[in-house]
């Protein structure tokens with residue numbers, strides 16, 4: 001079961017509103033699945049800085065996760081593309 005750390009109207013990185021820019025789902029961990037809603041730009045920061053508070057999974061977990069057909073949804077395609 002997916003655990004959401006915040007609601008989809010506030011960004012967990014900068015606590016800005018979803019009105020500022022669209023929020024997307026970032027996986028903080030895959031096993032168990034924990035998801036945070038963050039701005040597109042904030043999401044880029046998580047992965048490029050990186051913000052380790054927001055990355056609590058092991059190398060390879062995302063591959064394992066997305067290799068599972070049932071987990072392939074439209075939203076998560078963004079994550080896969082960003083190698084999260």
Ligand SMILES: [Zn+2]
Nearest residue numbers: 011014039042
């Ligand atoms: Zn933000």
Ligand SMILES: [Zn+2]
Nearest residue numbers: 026027079084
């Ligand atoms: Zn991500």
